[in-house]
Amino acid sequence: MRTLAIIKPDAVRKNVIGEITAKITAAGFRILGMKLMRISKQQAEAFYAVHSERPFFGELTDFMSSGPIVPIALEKDNAVEDFRTLIGSTNPAEAAEGTIRKLYASSIGENAVHGSDSEENGKIEVGFYFSEAELVANER
Numbered sequence: 389m390r391t392l393a394i395i396k397p398d399a400v401r402k403n404v405i406g407e408i409t410a411k412i413t414a415a416g417f418r419i420l421g422m423k424l425m426r427i428s429k430q431q432a433e434a435f436y437a438v439h440s441e442r443p444f445f446g447e448l449t450d451f452m453s454s455g456p457i458v459p460i461a462l463e464k465d466n467a468v469e470d471f472r473t474l475i476g477s478t479n480p481a482e483a484a485e486g487t488i489r490k491l492y493a494s495s496i497g498e499n500a501v502h503g504s505d506s507e508e509n510g511k512i513e514v515g516f517y518f519s520e521a522e523l524v525a526n527e528r
């Protein structure tokens with residue numbers, strides 16, 4: 389199963405890309421694709437379209453387009469749920485000890501990482517950032 393992780397602009401600014409990817413691989417995820425890039429406000433709006441009616445949509449898309457991000461396509465059995473366990477609750481104040489958000493997130497908006505919320509969204513979100521050719525090139 390695949391899931392999409394994104395190291396968000398706050399974590400890139402904190403210089404913890406290495407720390408976060410080390411936790412991801414130590415937890416048994418295989419990296420199929422990874423890139424450092426910047427998305428426009430319009431691309432952030434497209435990626436988070438399901439949240440377009442939420443009051444925080446403007447803040448979320450401003451933030452996600454405010455600096456470089458690192459999308460990572462991951463593969464593992466039960467990847468979606470296991471990745472959400474590894475990152476912890478959306479609100480870092482509620483995140484379990486040792487989770488990526490507990491360690492590196494600042495607030496509910498600037499929460500260090502994104503993880504897909506279902507198997508179907510995992511496929512769609514991986515496809516938003518990576519072509520299939522980029523991913524299969526890394527399959528062993």
Ligand code: CMP
Pocket residue numbers: 439444447448478496497498499501502503
């Ligand atoms: P993410 O997993 O990337 O998916 C949607 C994002 O919306 C979520 O992480 C949070 O960063 C953000 N979000 C959720 N609730 C709020 C909120 N109340 N204020 C700002 N951002 C929020």
